[in-house]
Amino acid sequence: MSVDTQDAGEDHLIRPVQRPVPLRQAVYESMVELVVSGGLSPGEHLVETDLARQLGVSRQPVREALHRLQAEGWVDLRPNQGAFVHEPTDHEVDQLLDVRELLEMETARLAAKSASAGAVARLRAICRAGEAAVTDGDTDRFIAVNNEFHAALAEVAGNAVLAQLGQIVSRRVRWYYRLVAPRREHDSCAEHMELIDAIKAGDADRAAAAARAHTERTRTAYHRPDGAPMTLGRPVRPAPA
Amino acid sequence: MSVDTQDAGEDHLIRPVQRPVPLRQAVYESMVELVVSGGLSPGEHLVETDLARQLGVSRQPVREALHRLQAEGWVDLRPNQGAFVHEPTDHEVDQLLDVRELLEMETARLAAKSASAGAVARLRAICRAGEAAVTDGDTDRFIAVNNEFHAALAEVAGNAVLAQLGQIVSRRVRWYYRLVAPRREHDSCAEHMELIDAIKAGDADRAAAAARAHTERTRTAYHRPDGAPMTLGRPVRPAPA
DNA sequence: TGGGTGTATTTTGGATACAATGGACTGTGA
DNA sequence: TCACAGTCCATTGTATCCAAAATACACCCA
Numbered sequence: 309m310s311v312d313t314q315d316a317g318e319d320h321l322i323r324p325v326q327r328p329v330p331l332r333q334a335v336y337e338s339m340v341e342l343v344v345s346g347g348l349s350p351g352e353h354l355v356e357t358d359l360a361r362q363l364g365v366s367r368q369p370v371r372e373a374l375h376r377l378q379a380e381g382w383v384d385l386r387p388n389q390g391a392f393v394h395e396p397t398d399h400e401v402d403q404l405l406d407v408r409e410l411l412e413m414e415t416a417r418l419a420a421k422s423a424s425a426g427a428v429a430r431l432r433a434i435c436r437a438g439e440a441a442v443t444d445g446d447t448d449r450f451i452a453v454n455n456e457f458h459a460a461l462a463e464v465a466g467n468a469v470l471a472q473l474g475q476i477v478s479r480r481v482r483w484y485y486r487l488v489a490p491r492r493e494h495d496s497c498a499e500h501m502e503l504i505d506a507i508k509a510g511d512a513d514r515a516a517a518a519a520r521a522h523t524e525r526t527r528t529a530y531h532r533p534d535g536a537p538m539t540l541g542r543p544v545r546p547a548p549a
Numbered sequence: 550m551s552v553d554t555q556d557a558g559e560d561h562l563i564r565p566v567q568r569p570v571p572l573r574q575a576v577y578e579s580m581v582e583l584v585v586s587g588g589l590s591p592g593e594h595l596v597e598t599d600l601a602r603q604l605g606v607s608r609q610p611v612r613e614a615l616h617r618l619q620a621e622g623w624v625d626l627r628p629n630q631g632a633f634v635h636e637p638t639d640h641e642v643d644q645l646l647d648v649r650e651l652l653e654m655e656t657a658r659l660a661a662k663s664a665s666a667g668a669v670a671r672l673r674a675i676c677r678a679g680e681a682a683v684t685d686g687d688t689d690r691f692i693a694v695n696n697e698f699h700a701a702l703a704e705v706a707g708n709a710v711l712a713q714l715g716q717i718v719s720r721r722v723r724w725y726y727r728l729v730a731p732r733r734e735h736d737s738c739a740e741h742m743e744l745i746d747a748i749k750a751g752d753a754d755r756a757a758a759a760a761r762a763h764t765e766r767t768r769t770a771y772h773r774p775d776g777a778p779m780t781l782g783r784p785v786r787p788a789p790a
Numbered sequence: 791t792g793g794g795t796g797t798a799t800t801t802t803g804g805a806t807a808c809a810a811t812g813g814a815c816t817g818t819g820a
Numbered sequence: 821t822c823a824c825a826g827t828c829c830a831t832t833g834t835a836t837c838c839a840a841a842a843t844a845c846a847c848c849c850a
Contacts, residue, residue, distance in 0.1 A: 330628055330802095330803070330804095331803075331804070332616075332803090332804095355830090355831070355832095356831075356832070357830090357831070357832095365804080365805090366804060366805045366806075367804095367805085367806090367832090368803080368804055368805065368806095369803085369804070371613065371832095371833095372612070372613065372616050375573075375613055375616050375617055375620075376616060376617075376620055379617055379620035379621065380620070387811090387832090387833090388810085388811050388812060388831085388832060388833075389811090389812075389813090389831080389832075390831065390832060400709070400710070403708045403709060403710045403711065404710050406708060406710075406711070407708065407710045407711050407714065410651060410652075410655050410711075411651075414651050467644045467647060467648065468641070468644060469641070469644045469645050469647075469648045469718070470644065470647070470648050470651075473648065473714055473718075477710070477714075572833075572834070573833090596800090596801070596802095597801075597802075598800090598801075598802095606834080606835095607834060607835045607836075608802095608835085608836090609833080609834055609835065609836090610833085610834070612802090612803090628802090628803090628841090629801085629802060629803075629840080629841050629842060630801085630802075630841090630842070630843095631801065631802060
């Protein structure tokens with residue numbers, strides 16, 4: 309690892325030394341992974357010392373990762389009590405879905421206005437990879453590919469701010485959704501294909517409608533037939549430790 | 550400058566808070582204040598040690614505050630180089646304005662659908678306070694009231710997620726705007742009043758249009774008459790330290 | 791003179807140490 | 821049995837310490 313520090317002038321022949329990623333970055337990513345994959349339950353108390361030991365690092369990078377997780381809504385930090393995995397309420401999930409709908413409709417519109425043939429092909433390839441993951445029953449892989457799809461879509465849309473907000477919101481939606489709702493990976497892929505078609509046609513309104521339909525079906529799947537939301541069982545009150 | 554969390558009797562730049570608040574919170578707030586008020590210039594290197602000394606705390610809370618500032622787009626953290634005040638590009642500001650427009654139109658729509666007479670009165674009172682601040686030429690106070698107005702509006706709209714995203718985006722827009730654009734506080738107040746009228750009438754579309762007009766006029770003010778954006782003088786390349 | 795090199799200084803990244811807070815527990819008294 | 825007080829302990833908040841990385845700069849040699 310301790311590579312030459314002096315002759316960094318020629319970076320053409322030598323593989324560019326991959327910059328050592330700060331520990332907090334690695335910790336952040338593995339913790340998001342943990343939360344999203346269900347390795348941590350809502351309300352769970354995240355003890356810095358334990359996390360540090362499990363990850364083999366000191367408390368410092370763990371704390372910094374926790375702060376970032378809070379900024380993105382994954383955990384709640386209570387003063388002098390530490391971090392708790394965020395407990396979503398049905399009300400909040402509804403709000404998140406509303407915002408996701410707003411952001412994804414706009415993303416779809418922008419993408420439809422500017423997508424090149426190459427971009428459409430790339431989206432389609434990712435979507436197919438998602439279908440393959442569904443066929444294999446590989447949920448984790450599906451989720452990864454799904455994230456990739458939305459990232460690619462955001463890139464096509466060309467608004468980095470929109471992309472960043474969309475990613476944060478969408479990942480949270482998918483997390484909650486995964487906690488309570490029935491699987492609908494297959495439908496999801498079909499809906500994505502519909503969206504791609506609209507983008508290929510350059511039809512912004514149709515693309516937006518497809519994005520809206522996608523979110524609306526998610527919302528429907530999330531609610532019980534009688535209209536009541538499938539609940540995580542938690543009212544709005546603050547949770548006990 | 551020194552940061553007090555509760556009752557240190559020195560001269561305060563930030564107002565003392567009642568509950569024991571973690572130092573990083575106080576540090577975070579005073580640093581946002583610093584950036585927004587123009588006390589720190591884009592591209593400026595924020596040396597943790599210096600900040601810690603200036604604020605009268607150790608490096609630890611400073612570092613944690615910096616991470617939060619990064620999450621909200623105020624600073625950029627480069628590995629092994631530390632924090633730099635974010636340098637907005639014209640392109641980025643345009644994207645931010647697009648997103649702000651999207652979020653505020655939706656906020657306005659929701660507010661129009663659900664606003665009570667009391668809420669309208671409250672909004673109007675805040676707006677009048679803003680006009681008073683303009684009359685007094687008190688820009689800082691105007692900014693504070695403006696933030697208050699948008700917070701109240703978001704509360705009326707009733708979507709906390711939308712409110713949070715909107716606040717982050719809007720504050721950054723206002724910061725950039727303040728860096729380069731001519732003052733238009735007075736127009737801003739008039740536009741807010743227009744929005745309030747639409748909300749009072751319960752007319753969602755008209756409210757959304759008012760919100761859009763508000764953002765569009767901001768964008769216009771931000772661009773030079775010949776159509777070119779007023780630039781901060783920085784192209785898109787990464788800035789030198 | 792100029793390009794490259796070695797060294798010193800600055801600054802960050804991470805680890806450890808210490809202080810302070812809050813919850814849990816236990817024991818006592820009615 | 822229950823309420824309450826006092827104590828203890830787990831855990832967080834803050835400070836300090838050390839090592840690695842980056843920059844700055846003087847130096848050397850062609």
